[in-house]
Amino acid sequence: MSFHSGKVLVDGEIRGPLSGRTLDHVFPGNGEVVGVVARCEAADVDAAVGAARRALDGGWRDMNVRDRRRLLLDYARLVAAHNEELARLQTLDSGMPIQMSHGFLLGPEMAADFIEYYAGLVDKEIGEVLPVYPGAGFDYTLREPLGVVACITAWNAPVYLFGAKVAPALAVGNTVVVKPSEIGSAATLRLAELALEAGIPKGVINVITGLGPECGEPLVTHAGVDAVSFTGGTATGRHIQRFAADSLKRVVLELGGKSASVVFEDADIAAAGMLSAGMVAYGLSGQGCACATRALVHQSVLEEFNQTVVSTMAFMTPADPFDPATMAGPLISDRQLERVLGYVEKGRAEGATVVSGGERLGGDLAAGFYMQPTLLLTSNQTTPAREEIFGPVLCSIPFSDEEEAIRLANDTPYGLAGVINTRDLKRAHRVAARIRSGTVGINGYSIQATTPFGGIKQSGYGREGSRHAIADYSSLKNVYVDLS
Structure with missing residues (x-):
């Protein structure tokens, strides 16, 4: 090397x-x-x-x-x-x-x-x-x-x-x-x-x-x-x-970005939950601009979605990056780790519920900059839901209908990416046209050389x-x- x-x-x-x-x-x-x-x-x-x-x-x-x-x-x-x-x-x-x-x-x-x-x-x-x-x-x-x-x-x-x-x-x-x-x-x-x-x-x-x-x-x-x-x-x-x-x-x-993954009630909830958890827990541990760090979830499937996220995050425990079996890595620096932990505490102080995670990992990983993948149940108005965290923190935010989902998705200064989870093809295209972002995925998300990637707004x-x-x-x- x-x-x-x-x-x-x-x-x-x-x-x-x-x-x-x-x-x-x-x-x-x-x-x-x-x-x-x-x-x-x-x-x-x-x-x-x-x-x-x-x-x-x-x-x-x-x-x-x-x-x-x-x-x-x-x-x-x-x-x-x-x-x-x-x-x-x-x-x-x-x-x-x-x-x-x-x-x-x-x-x-x-x-x-x-x-x-x-x-x-x-x-x-x-x-x-x-x-x-x-x-x-x-x-x-x-x-x-x-x-x-x-x-x-x-x-x-x-x-x-x-x-x-x-x-x-x-x-x-x-x-x-x-x-x-x-x-x-x-x-x-x-x-x-x-x-x-x-x-x-x-x-x-x-x-x-x-x-x-x-x-x-x-x-x-x-x-x-x-x-x-x-x-x-x-x-x-x-x-x-x-x-x-x-x-x-x-x-x-x-x-930067504060992208939303919109999960409608007719979606494959297990797949949507695993995708949302993976975007903030797998690999870069949420240190990616296109990561959908806000999950907007229909209130009727919120509990099922959150349970899927928690179980998926538990499977993606951070470990040594050079181990081929490792699925989640550390944050880039001790400073960044403390910054992300600060966002969790800020969210808790503003009324968010820490459903899982939220702590620095110790033991054999204490010398590195590792953090538990974290799920926050919150509104779209708390600081963790508004600002780019660049860490393994997913904000789960309930909505009641399609109009509210679109409003929440667009209620951000950013406009980089987004995901729509639904089995309704008409709804998928209808919502994709109204979400204000440079790229949108439907039931998944990908970037490659042949497709344009970039944002709008901030x-x-x-x-x-x-x-x-x-x-x-x-x-x-x-x-x-x-x-x-």
Whole structure:
């Protein structure tokens, strides 16, 4: 397993930060320091952006589509071939259980899928010929790269996010500077290194790490950066939007969520309960923006639903992330664990009932950042039901009819995802049309390379996945020819 502790990748070279400074990387499974992360500053940002610009102007932007497609396909195959290594690095980075790191949704296979999918679009994103009047003329459009794109990714799913951002950016001819979270960068560095092994020219993909004020802000505000794609918290997204405004950079924001899973009385209650419990207990332990952390449940099936959730959560007890049998991992840090526990106490003080869980796990897990999966019975007005917790806490909220369910689902500042559980097909489509979110699942939920993912309201804007993402990483040029 190639673990470049304290390194960055700039202009094809794995090296230390110019400042010589690093940050400890603490493994959340046991609280131990297992390496360091480079603490880059403005000088490293300059070097990375300069390398990306040279690669852009030195041939990547103008490379013929066949050669770019073949390079990306070779890259996708290499990523897939390193599944085991990349999965282990991702678990080391974030504490994601190894079975999820191996899995399709957030593992190397999904990153490879993104790269392969966008490789297939390299020669298919063609322009249009448009009608011209009143005189004779010929008018057509072209898709052109934006230039250098800063891709800022979150710590919770570094492999997936790398594929979702880097693949479409490269496919249309951009170069990138990737800034993964300062919490862990091992998987991201290895993915970038594999690009070099696949033959992608040096400087096309660069990786730097560091703190927001020291590295993130200089990257977003850098005059050589043409666009920013960010995944993370809503508050940070607002800062990035403000920083980018001075130079009118293109910005894509995939931010937080407080998604609702609506459970109607005719739903498969066992399946709905297991899905809701799994979204907050399995794998990332609720540390995902698309997790449906509010369960809006018809009052006639509330007790049955809650019992299913409790029994499912009991089955998903957190444990060592590197154990293949582990289904739920730790929270990312002791600070985050205390924050989530604080939300449980805040909810209790506001009248919520802790149906199960709500405590830190001790014993053999005491050194790590583990918490019991938690079910709160509450209204939609308590703090845990209003704010993004990013932990294994599900709020169970009763409703009486379809109109109230829709009102509650939309009564949130966020609008990222949602799930509708029902056997009534007409109701499913009717409610899906009225829920204000970027994506909606019916009796299930999935994300993949071929489908667009993104939010509205405080969950951001722009899309990742599908050919719709191409528009966020390219500029549309119109060309007119006078034939009169």
